[in-house]
Amino acid sequence: MAALPLKGLATSLVSDPKLMWEIPSMWSLEEASTVPMAxxxxxxxxxxxxxxxxxxxxxxxxxxxGVGVAAIAVALSMDCKVFATVSSKEKREFLQKRFPTLMNDNFADSRDERDFEKVVRQGTQGRGVDIVLNSLALDKLQASIRCLAHYGRFIEIGKFDLFNNSDLGMEIFLKSITFHGILIDSLLQHESDEKEQVWRLLKEGTLSGVVQPLPYTIFSHEKIEEAFRFMASGKHMGKILIQIRDADGNISEIKPENQSLDQGGIINEKQDLNNNFGKVDGVTEFQEQAQEGATFEIESISANSSTVANILQNNIPRQIHAIRRTFFQPSKSYVVIGGL
Structure with a gap:
């Protein structure tokens, strides 16, 4: 298993050996894919x-x-007291099943800053926590900072407030806290002692059993848009996977469903063929070639000149594929954009 700073949405990858870890024999490839980045x-x-x-x-x-589950596992392995926020009862029950030592008092509502401030205040007798691993924004970020104890460390893995240059307020540093912005891409792209340290920690965690595969929801390669929509809904737990290869390791080609180019679902093939071949003196080149007995490919079947001439003369509507070939090639990499 491996991690990449960029271009990870692909069928073939080249990774830095310092960002690769051996997969335990009892893990499936799907399970292993949930581990590295989280x-x-x-x-x-x-x-x-x-x-x-x-x-x-x-x-x-x-x-x-994904990061939340991994972080809870790492914190509990250090005998830390963990407070976690979730957005539903189902997610809380899922975490309690995975981490039986977590009680109801360890949880708060991630959508209500007043709730998690209250839970932290009561759970620490007003002291606050030593570390906040934050991915919330705006008012919830400010509330999370207020949850810190003196000499606390605020770890910001969200991007919204960073990219929007949101105000932080210098008063918070009167508690001698530190604020850390986490950009994993930067860590992975540059050589550093920290990169080596992370590689060692993940390796040791895998060997000791602290690192375990995360829960995941898997989508076939034909349902990429559904996968992105599911992720955007915020209903998932753990990771979302796209299955590119079948059980035998073969890469499957994505074949689009039949699509048409006009509103009625039918394209007028005479117009299409005229557009493809152009007009010469009022007579299409296609018609001239048809009269000469040429053969053409239409919808992956061979059509002789008389068939084509009949289509043109009688204006027979025929349904053809808007996309007539596979648009995902196994030898190339793709980034999915739009459509969401």
Whole structure:
């Protein structure tokens, strides 16, 4: 299994050996694919930048997401007290099943800053937490900062406030806190001691059993848009996977459904063929070639000149494919944009 800074949405990848880890024999490839980015982010955020120590208190937002589940596992392995926010009862129950030591008092509503502030205040006797792993924005980010104890560390893995240059307020630093912006792409692209440290932590975590595959929802390659919509809905727990290869390791070609080019679902083939071949002196080149006995490919079947001439003369509507060939090639990489 491996991690990449860019161009990860592909059928073939080349990765840095320093970002590769051996897959345990009992894991499937699907399970292994859920691990690298989530646990890499968790270890880098909590252990490398947050310098988490044994027995500290940690607030982890979006606890049922991939990074959230990984971060809870890492924090509990250090005997830390964990507070996690979730957006539904189902997500809380999922985490309690995966981490039986978490009680109801360890959870708060991620959509209500007053709720998680109250839970942290009561759970720490007003002291606050040592570390916040934050992915919330705007007012919820400010509330999360207020949850920090003196000398606390705020770990920001969200991007909204960073890219929008949101105000932070200098008063918060009177508590001697530190604020860390986490950009995993930057870590992966540059050589550093931190990169080596993360590689070692993830390797040791895999061997010790701290690192475990995350829950996932899998979509076939024909349902990529549905996968993105499902992710945008915020209903998933863990990771979302796109299956490109079949069980035997073969890459499947994506074949689009029959599509038409006009509103009625039928394209007038006479008009289409005229457009393709152009007009010469009021007579299409296509008609001239048809009269000479030429053969043409229409809808992947061979049509002789008399058939084509009949189509043109009688204006017979025929349905053809708007996309007549596979548009995902196994030898190329693609980025899916739009359509959401």
């Amino acid at each position: 646990y890499l982010t968790a270890y880098y955020s909590l252990m490398v930048r947050g310098r988490m120590r044994k027995g500290e208190t940690v607030l982890i937002h979006a606890g049922s997401g």
